Amino acid sequence: MFEGLSDKLSGILDKLTRRGALTEEDVNAALREVRRALIEADVALEVVRSFTDKVRARAVGAEVVKSVTPGQMVVKIVHDTLVDTLGSEADPINLEAVPPVAILMVGLQGSGKTTSTAKIAKRLTDRERKKVLLASLDTRRPAAMEQLAVLGKQVGVEVLPIVAGQSAVQIARRAMESARLGGFDVVMLDTAGRTTLDEALMAEVAEVKALTNPHEVLLVADALTGQDAVNTARAFDGRLGVTGIVLTRVDGDGRGGAALSMRAVTGKPIKLVGVGEKMDALDEFHPARIANRILGMGDIVSLVEKAAQTIDQEKALRIADKMRKGKFDLDDMREQLSQVEKLGGMGGLVGMIPGIAKMKDQIASANMDGKVIGRQIAIINSMTPGERRNPDVLKASRKKRIAAGSGAKVEEVNRLLKQHRQMADMMKMMGQGGKRGPMAGLANMFGM
Numbered sequence: 001m002f003e004g005l006s007d008k009l010s011g012i013l014d015k016l017t018r019r020g021a022l023t024e025e026d027v028n029a030a031l032r033e034v035r036r037a038l039i040e041a042d043v044a045l046e047v048v049r050s051f052t053d054k055v056r057a058r059a060v061g062a063e064v065v066k067s068v069t070p071g072q073m074v075v076k077i078v079h080d081t082l083v084d085t086l087g088s089e090a091d092p093i094n095l096e097a098v099p100p101v102a103i104l105m106v107g108l109q110g111s112g113k114t115t116s117t118a119k120i121a122k123r124l125t126d127r128e129r130k131k132v133l134l135a136s137l138d139t140r141r142p143a144a145m146e147q148l149a150v151l152g153k154q155v156g157v158e159v160l161p162i163v164a165g166q167s168a169v170q171i172a173r174r175a176m177e178s179a180r181l182g183g184f185d186v187v188m189l190d191t192a193g194r195t196t197l198d199e200a201l202m203a204e205v206a207e208v209k210a211l212t213n214p215h216e217v218l219l220v221a222d223a224l225t226g227q228d229a230v231n232t233a234r235a236f237d238g239r240l241g242v243t244g245i246v247l248t249r250v251d252g253d254g255r256g257g258a259a260l261s262m263r264a265v266t267g268k269p270i271k272l273v274g275v276g277e278k279m280d281a282l283d284e285f286h287p288a289r290i291a292n293r294i295l296g297m298g299d300i301v302s303l304v305e306k307a308a309q310t311i312d313q314e315k316a317l318r319i320a321d322k323m324r325k326g327k328f329d330l331d332d333m334r335e336q337l338s339q340v341e342k343l344g345g346m347g348g349l350v351g352m353i354p355g356i357a358k359m360k361d362q363i364a365s366a367n368m369d370g371k372v373i374g375r376q377i378a379i380i381n382s383m384t385p386g387e388r389r390n391p392d393v394l395k396a397s398r399k400k401r402i403a404a405g406s407g408a409k410v411e412e413v414n415r416l417l418k419q420h421r422q423m424a425d426m427m428k429m430m431g432q433g434g435k436r437g438p439m440a441g442l443a444n445m446f447g448m
């Protein structure tokens with residue numbers, strides 16, 4: 001199902017990872033190709049848009065971890081965004097309710113509803129040792145009732161006997177009663193399908209739902225129908241409130257758009273996927289595994305994950321190194337401030353700087369205000385790189401420009417510069433052997 005998309009995406013990302021350095025234009029060009037590949041794979045436009053927006057925002061904000069290339073970093077970002085789009089975690093069928101637990105199966109005719117009902121019944125029986133009762137509510141198509149009876153026998157699951165002339169609601173009531181009397185754990189109700197959505201069908205299913213109070217309402221949708229599957233899911237969910245989706249024919253050569261759009265468009269998880277006609281051709285839907293299959297770059301993703309675990313330590317060490325060398329410009333200050341901001345206070349940062357951990361409690365009580373830190377970072381962001389490296393050039397007119405650019409007052413800019421000077425002096429002193437010791441230095445930096 002995902003081969004076409006997979007080939008394209010891995011081609012695009014492969015080009016990126018082979019580059020030494022990446023410009024913003026490289027990333028944008030790659031994203032344009034990603035966008036085209038997703039559209040060709042029949043992914044819903046709104047999903048394509050939010051996907052590429054998310055990747056761009058994350059790529060711009062990301063810091064490249066030492067020991068991976070920027071291209072590898074982008075692969076990791078695309079991967080993570082793909083996992084988010086697919087729904088992050090696997091979401092299995094939930095049976096946590098007082099038995100008999102009702103599962104209502106809904107969907108269009110031909111979507112694979114009856115087949116999926118039998119597959120799920122088999123899985124619950126074999127793997128979870130549940131006692132399952134199957135019932136077909138398709139009163140208009142005797143063949144459908146027969147089909148469920150045949151499949152039930154095949155997988156060794158009991159099927160409610162057919163009684164001619166009963167309505168869907170009557171059958172549902174009988175199924176629930178039989179399940180209660182017979183000590184069943186689960187009742188699976190296979191509702192009637194139509195070839196198109198119609199109100200009569202919806203009303204009938206709604207009535208069955210009201211009667212049986214199902215714990216799961218599973219919509220079965222055919223992945224080969226692409227966007228139609230997504231629209232069907234949206235319509236069923238709007239009318240009935242579904243709890244999850246079973247996507248069938250994922251073994252077919254569809255373009256993958258339905259699988260990729262389903263979660264983002266409906267907000268409902270894909271719980272299971274049908275991958276063939278056999279009764280055991282049913283898989284759990286694991287977003288991370290699917291993302292790996294689509295990108296085919298699992299190695300890079302785990303490499304970046306491993307490297308990222310060390311990113312904070314790397315930064316702390318760099319700051320410690322600057323201290324030793326006695327150099328400290330506004331770029332360093334910004335880096336330090338954002339570390340502090342990210343860690344939610346001084347405590348965390350201090351713990352990372354070797355040799356200062358003991359001071360943690362005292363420094364934590366200095367309690368730098370997150371808002372102040374945010375404003376200070378904004379002020380530094382409004383400076384040019386040259387100004388950040390050499391703040392001495394900052395005279396009145398430049399300060400005014402920076403204040404206007406960051407929405408701050410000139411006094412705030414002055415206060416920040418003063419704080420930077422104190423920090424830089426402190427660094428210098430510590431670099432020269434730090435007569436008062438690194439602990440006193442750090443405490444002074446934050447005005448203690």
Ligand code: GDP
Binds near residue numbers: 111114252273277
């Ligand atoms: P219903 O009308 O929705 O109940 O659809 P059925 O359960 O009768 O399925 C219609 C056809 O699709 C049958 O021939 C099934 O064997 C086939 N089918 C169902 N699920 C899958 C699947 O995941 N993969 C493949 N390849 N075929 C499937």
